[in-house]
Amino acid sequence: MTFLEICIEVYGALGLQGTFNNVNASNDTRVIAQSVKEAWVNIQNYRLNWKFLQDEVILNLDPSRTNYDLEFIFLSTDNNFGHWDEKNFIYDYKTLREVSYNRWKRTEVTATGEPNDFTIKPNDNSVIFTPLDNTYEVSLAYFKQPQILIDNNDVPILPQAYHTLIMYRGLVNAAVFFSSSEMFQFASIRADEMMGQLMREQLPHKKIKLNPLV
Template sequence: MTFLELCQRLRQEVGAAGAGPASVTGQHGEYARLIGWIQQAWLEIQNLRTDWRFAWAEGAITMEDGFRDYALPDDFASFIADTIYLDDAPLTLLPYRIFRRHYRNASPSRPRHITVTPGDVLRLAGALQIDAPPGEGEVLTFEYYRTPQALTANSDVPRMPEPYHMLIVYKAMVQYGLFENAPEVVQQGNSQMQPLLTELHNRELPGIDMPGALA
């Protein structure tokens, strides 16, 4: 469902007046609240975990000779360990405090370690820093988790799989019910939400790697 369709479905589920909203922009009163609750519900679902599969992405940065600092993707939240390569050579991800102590002023012959500098007021995640200047044209590849997606336009679609989009509606119903002092709506939203949330956890969270059998 699109952002607009989610808002319309919320209106239907709670029995609000009218046939809208016709758009997620320019609304006032109850429709504005419905839209806001959908936005809030989607952000809260994403923030339940940082490692949802639907938040996964791949990145690639072409290196420049002599440069150790590079901008991260705008939606970067965190690296996935053991996925960072400079061409075919793996790089070790270190916490910034350790990297700063051992490698900030070091100049090894080849890059071996990488870190993310502390964020600032403009960037939540800071910048990427390598312990040695890479070669011109080398490519850094990696996997990462993205920051939560905000729904803003009518046609925006939540990243999570379509079968779970009603989770957003059910969670928003709880907020509606609390605002309207309608405990039956709160109960309905929670009862519909919990089984679907369990399914989402089972499908969209990383599995547990079990150790192999001993010989």
């Protein structure tokens, strides 16, 4: 669903008079649009590692440098980078090893070779690699910034089956403004159910280590 279509669903559920045809209109429609917008941002911010926010960038490493800032990595300052997924930096089907920045500063590496270790500067998210002996291609996984819905035809980057979750969350927000306790309760229950489903599907599964039986 588009931003507008989600807002229309919320508007209709509240039984408001008139038509909703623009997310940037004024009065009651503005309240609905803001409720939906905030609902979508809150869903994205609920966890830091949603699968639907995960992406990757291919970086060509050069032996003449070791430090790569975000502008170099993404070829622009205008990108949707949120934070790195350090456990999924890949070279030649192998996971690269992250070293803490404090430890990295205390270690001097002069030998060259293929990509193996890296660190991330906390202040600007630059990625630093050990010295290389050749050019290499690595895959760097990251999570996007929360998407902000702005225009009528904007589509949430959430699997379509869960667009209704944004509608229910938006309905919860709007129900507070319009003092609709019945709709608040109904939408809260449905939103919680769908949120649980989304978390099971879109979050990494935790590995549980079982101790051997004695």
